[in-house]
């Protein structure tokens with residue numbers, strides 16, 4: 691599909707609209723409006739930069755200092771991390787999928803007004819270091835946001851080792867007031883302390899300093915309780931064994947050129963995927979599917 695095309699449809703008085711436009715940095719974007727919500731997805735990185743329910747503040751944090759250019763990741767929203775997570779000597783950080791334009795393959799309108807957009811990762815020179823694989827990413831916008839990343843090993847005879855992660859930046863009212871619930875009892879790697887192995891003892895994780903943790907062997911839903919915005923965000927997953935919780939805090943925020951000095955106050959990353967001990971290896975012709983559903987509701991009480 692080429693930018694400029696406009697697709698629209700109507701479902702029993704509940705119209706949904708999709709526009710294929712030019713976004714920041716002259717990069718193509720898909721703008722989606724449904725009866726419940728609005729979303730914006732860059733082809734660059736197949737990156738969701740906005741999801742907002744009509745009666746709520748934005749669900750996703752976006753840095754006002756983000757770059758929007760070929761070869762650089764976007765800061766905020768939902769970076770797609772593939773085929774590796776973290777730093778790899780000579781290769782850089784968090785894979786190449788977030789730095790390349792994906793191809794938009796299809797836009798589909800579901801019953802009731804949901805909209806799904808399917809993206810496919812193109813051939814790139816960096817991928818030559820891996821057995822051949824196909825990556826498809828489907829974003830479904832409705833009352834919630836659905837994300838589905840499917841990676842297929844196209845090799846006839848080689849296993850495909852990789853990591854995947856949907857690195858979601860959530861917008862919160864005040865990061866020091868939130869609780870991140872659902873990880874009690876999980877083993878984690880504390881990246882702030884040289885990957886020390888620890889066990890989470892808190893019902894609700896509080897953030898008062900740099901937090902950078904890879905929780906392992908967990909598929910449990912995670913909730914972000916946000917009293918300032920009066921909102922509860924829920925992250926539900928399938929095909930995910932790791933949850934990463936990250937807030938850079940003050941010093942790291944100052945070091946990142948594409949992140950505002952105060953941005954750490956209003957964001958938290960709760961990332962879903964398969965990283966570190968949970969890295970995946972799939973046999974020839976096998977597909978691994980990672981699915982994440984993001985929803986929100988009023989925080990009661």
Ligand code: BG6
Pocket residue numbers: 763783784857881902903934936961
């Ligand atoms: C998190 C990592 O997932 O991503 C952190 O756990 C890292 O260690 C953060 O700092 C941001 O990474 P990047 O490459 O987008 O600056």
